[in-house]
Amino acid sequence: xxxxxxxxxxxxxxxxxxxxxxxxxxxxxxxxxxxxxxxxxxxxxxxxxxxxxxxxxxxxxxxxxxxxxxxxxxxxxxxxxxxxxxxxxxxxxxxxxxxxxxxxxxxxxxxxxxxxx
Amino acid sequence: xxxxxxxxxxxxxxxxxxxxxxxxxxxxxxxxxxxxxxxxxxxxxxxxxxxxxxxxxxxxxxxxxxxxxxxxxxxxxxxxxxxxxxxxxxxxxxxxxxxxxxxxxxxxxxxx
Numbered sequence: 001x002x003x004x005x006x007x008x009x010x011x012x013x014x015x016x017x018x019x020x021x022x023x024x025x026x027x028x029x030x031x032x033x034x035x036x037x038x039x040x041x042x043x044x045x046x047x048x049x050x051x052x053x054x055x056x057x058x059x060x061x062x063x064x065x066x067x068x069x070x071x072x073x074x075x076x077x078x079x080x081x082x083x084x085x086x087x088x089x090x091x092x093x094x095x096x097x098x099x100x101x102x103x104x105x106x107x108x109x110x111x112x113x114x115x116x117x
Numbered sequence: 118x119x120x121x122x123x124x125x126x127x128x129x130x131x132x133x134x135x136x137x138x139x140x141x142x143x144x145x146x147x148x149x150x151x152x153x154x155x156x157x158x159x160x161x162x163x164x165x166x167x168x169x170x171x172x173x174x175x176x177x178x179x180x181x182x183x184x185x186x187x188x189x190x191x192x193x194x195x196x197x198x199x200x201x202x203x204x205x206x207x208x209x210x211x212x213x214x215x216x217x218x219x220x221x222x223x224x225x226x227x228x229x
Contacts, residue, residue, distance in 0.1 A: 044121075044222045104150070
């Protein structure tokens with residue numbers, strides 16, 4: 001079974017600074033997908049960024065980028081120029097295989113990120 | 118495009134009572150998921166439907182939890198009888214063949 005570990009329960013950073021959230025995972029699969037989801041207070045979870053394991057290039061989405069280290073099974077999220085709206089719980093998630101239509105995700109325990117004005 | 122709809126948003130019940138949650142996925146999404154998110158933890162999959170069939174219910178406590186998606190569209194999750202440890206947010210999500218899950222706002226259950 002896959003496991004996802006987020007070792008930072010809480011983090012805070014000043015507005016406009018850069019912050020990195022850590023995630024490690026364990027799997028025996030060679031083909032899989034990794035995700036970062038954001039859950040603002042009392043709002044629904046939304047996808048921030050995703051990475052296909054077969055791609056060597058790290059994914060980027062505007063201010064969000066990942067550092068994917070496949071051999072180390074590490075998948076960190078970097079948020080640049082942090083904004084107050086980035087305050088949320090961030091969950092790292094794993095999906096095995098390439099069987100689209102079966103997007104079962106295994107989530108980590110989350111990191112609560114607070115952006116300080 | 119309308120998102121995933123869930124109701125009720127909040128529910129407070131006494132232990133041993135029953136409760137039902139409803140979810141309407143994004144139109145056209147064949148796959149529907151129910152996740153349980155206990156405070157301080159990440160979401161845990163309870164059940165996954167593909168159209169009206171169950172794909173995975175291995176972590177559903179079947180002695181008290183049940184779920185159905187009779188027409189392959191909306192779904193109901195029921196808990197009967199509820200226990201204190203069932204206090205959680207119940208998240209519904211749906212997906213098509215893109216690898217991305219779309220979540221509803223969740224139904225927060227408090228069992229007293």
